[in-house]
Amino acid sequence: MQSLKKMRLFALAAFATLSCLAEPSKSPMEWAPVQTNEIARWKAENKAPAGVVVDKAARTVRFLAEATGLGAGETVEFFAIGPLSDRAYESLFVTVASPDALAKAIESVGVPRGFPVDPLKARFWPQGEKVSLSVKAWGADAASRPSGGLSTFLKDVRANEDGKVLEAPLAYAGGTRDASGSPIAATNIPCAVFSLYNHAQSLLQLDGLFDQSGVYGRFVAPTKFKAGSLFEIVATWDGKRVVKDRELKLTATNAGEVMTTLKDEAKAFDVHVRLAFDASVTIAHAAAVAQAFALLDGQGVKMNGRSDGQFFFRAFLPDPKWRDRASRIFQPFEVHVAADGTKSFVFVEEDWSGEALDPVLKPKTTPFKDWQELPGLIAKTGEEGAKITVMFVYAPKTSRVADLAPVVKAVEPRVNTFYVFAED
Numbered sequence: 001m002q003s004l005k006k007m008r009l010f011a012l013a014a015f016a017t018l019s020c021l022a023e024p025s026k027s028p029m030e031w032a033p034v035q036t037n038e039i040a041r042w043k044a045e046n047k048a049p050a051g052v053v054v055d056k057a058a059r060t061v062r063f064l065a066e067a068t069g070l071g072a073g074e075t076v077e078f079f080a081i082g083p084l085s086d087r088a089y090e091s092l093f094v095t096v097a098s099p100d101a102l103a104k105a106i107e108s109v110g111v112p113r114g115f116p117v118d119p120l121k122a123r124f125w126p127q128g129e130k131v132s133l134s135v136k137a138w139g140a141d142a143a144s145r146p147s148g149g150l151s152t153f154l155k156d157v158r159a160n161e162d163g164k165v166l167e168a169p170l171a172y173a174g175g176t177r178d179a180s181g182s183p184i185a186a187t188n189i190p191c192a193v194f195s196l197y198n199h200a201q202s203l204l205q206l207d208g209l210f211d212q213s214g215v216y217g218r219f220v221a222p223t224k225f226k227a228g229s230l231f232e233i234v235a236t237w238d239g240k241r242v243v244k245d246r247e248l249k250l251t252a253t254n255a256g257e258v259m260t261t262l263k264d265e266a267k268a269f270d271v272h273v274r275l276a277f278d279a280s281v282t283i284a285h286a287a288a289v290a291q292a293f294a295l296l297d298g299q300g301v302k303m304n305g306r307s308d309g310q311f312f313f314r315a316f317l318p319d320p321k322w323r324d325r326a327s328r329i330f331q332p333f334e335v336h337v338a339a340d341g342t343k344s345f346v347f348v349e350e351d352w353s354g355e356a357l358d359p360v361l362k363p364k365t366t367p368f369k370d371w372q373e374l375p376g377l378i379a380k381t382g383e384e385g386a387k388i389t390v391m392f393v394y395a396p397k398t399s400r401v402a403d404l405a406p407v408v409k410a411v412e413p414r415v416n417t418f419y420v421f422a423e424d
Helices: 001-024 037-045 099-109 255-266 283-298 371-379 405-410
Strands: 052-055 060-067 078-080 091-095 130-137 171-173 192-195 204-206 231-238 242-252 271-279 301-303 333-337 343-351 360-368 390-396 417-423
Touching: 037 060, 052 099, 052 171, 060 099, 091 231, 091 405, 099 192, 192 204, 242 255, 255 271, 255 283, 255 301, 271 283, 283 301, 283 417, 333 371, 343 371, 371 405
Parallel strands: 078 091, 242 271, 271 301, 333 390, 390 417
Antiparallel strands: 052 060, 060 091, 060 231, 078 192, 130 171, 130 231, 171 204, 333 343, 343 360
8 A cells, every 4th residue: 555655646746747848947037127228217217216206196106117028828927026026937027116115105195005915814805995007118119019007918818707807906905014014025025016816915916816826827918028128007096095994893683783784885895894703692603693794705895804812704614524534634623612611622643654545543632721721732742733723613502702712812823723613
């Protein structure tokens, strides 16, 4: 059986090698400005040494960028990257200005800084006020090159099936920031100014859920521009604030009223919601409420993030199949709370030493009294437990959410994903 495992691994490796040989490989590479003299001329003419021009009255930000030379039909993962990026091989444009200068410019015209995606905080939607983008050819040969909106420079091969997202405004999420408040995109690869998938550091984002693997290949270059061709990119804000950030306190009786209010708000605003449950809510009721809000998610309302010390609402919607340890693809940590309130921590060790293709599961149960004991119990799981960031919590369906929620603060950020199973 061990030899069979090795043969399968060898076959997978061989397939991967052949796949790599089937098409030319592309590697990260530093970008060197091509038209340095023309860039200097643009900066001088526009009195813009940083490569960006701000018009506060018009609420526009205009910045210069060079085309990377990406070929027609090639996949585009970034519409624009900063000058320190090494991702020109999968980007349309490289900006002259740094992402830091661009972020300051956009915020200087009044655009509030939004919130980037952050799976560790259950933020899956980019949140930000809406900005439109246009591109204009610049330079001596500008007349021979097109100008227009995103759809002029990107082809969405799934527009008919998945919607014409390139025609919608973008969200200014602002990107992840360092301790000083500067965008990490200014210095950290890939230095994303505008990523076409949900990327935490990207300043601008398509306004929706765009997983990197799911969206790969969807956006391609419709034509090739010579490397170094210069374009002015203009970001415009209309001055209207449409984002509503809501933290909703749910009781055992107010869910219907809250949902009605949300639906009304969503007719005029981009509503981002976090749920918090008060002491009256049981986990059975929380599951019913979560199911209702799951139907709203993406239908005018965006369930985005979790309240401090609370479970993300989808924690109450685990797949029942996950109860069967043998059918799981991995083993999360488990916490079991009995009807009398006693608690136990379970680490399911996977023993791969046998001849079988699947491991032998060896659950190890440790009773505990206080939630603060959990970090120590997790630490004792050693190297095998170090890769686990998910926890399943099992408790009677009549248990109060408020009595289980302390587990979140006790183990985060070491554990960042929770699922709560209601027991009969």
